[in-house]
Structures are given as structure tokens and as C-alpha cells.
Amino acid sequence: MPLNYNHQLTVLRDILSEHQLDCCGTVSECEQIERLAKSLLANDEVDGQVKQILPHIYAYGQGGKYSTDLNAHISAHQGQLADWVNGLS
Template sequence: MPLNHEHQMTVLKDILSNHQTDCCGTVSECEQIERLAKSLMGNGQIDQQVKQVLPSIYDYGQAGKYSADLDSHISAHQQQLSDWVDQLT
């Protein structure tokens, strides 16, 4: 059963929050961030303010997926992660 947009937002926020607090993550989490952000960008029920940050979140997931040092990638984005988590609340 597919997740509705509210559940997708919760999962996305949880993954970003974990990256922010743990300063580490996995390639599969980055792939999940990409899928969730892409799905939410195409959803008409998403708040316009949230839609504005989704492309940046998508890019973060994509860059993380291909990063040679994922933990450094996550550490370099601590401020953005904090801002995104706040904006998705």
C-alpha cells in the first residue's frame, strides 16, 4: 500500500532528522530521500513553502548517493538539514 503524502512527509523528516542528529547515514537512505522528495514535488496537496525546499532536498539525496564520503557530505549539510527539518514540521 503506497504511503499518502502525510506519511511521506513524516518519513522524509525522520530520515533528515536522523542525518542531522547522527551525522551519518546510508546510501539507501539517500535514495529514499530522492524518491520521497520527487514524489512530494509532484503532489498538489503539498504546501507551496515546502515545495520550494524539496528540490534542494532531492539534490542533497542525489549528491549523498554518489558521495565518496557520505558522512562528510552529511556533516557539510548540517545547517541545511536543520532548516529542512524545521520547514517540514
């Protein structure tokens, strides 16, 4: 059973929050961030304000996936992570 968009938002918010709090993460989490952001962007039920931040979240996931130092990538985005988590609430 696929996740509905509320569940997708919750999972995305949880991963981003963990990155913010722990300052570390995994490549698989970055890939999941990409997939969730892409799916939510394609969903017409998602709020317009949320859709405005999703491309940035997608780019963050993609950047993390290809980063040679993922923890540094996460640390460099601490300010945005807090804003994104709040924006997805």
C-alpha cells in the same frame, strides 16, 4: 498501500533528522530521500512552502548517493538539515 503525502513527509523528516543528529547515513537512505522528494514535488496537495525546499532536499539525497564520503557530505549540510527538518514540520 502507498503512503499518503503526510506519511511521506514524516518519513522524509525522520531520515533528515537522523542525518542531522547522527552525522551519518546510508546510500539507501539517500535514495529514499530522492524518491520521497520527487514524489512530494509531483503531489498537488503539498504546501507551496514545502515544495520550495524539496528540490534542495532532492539534490542533497542525490549528492549523498554519489558521494565518496557520505558522512562528510552529511556533515557539510548540517545547517541545511536543521532548516529542512523545521520547514517540513
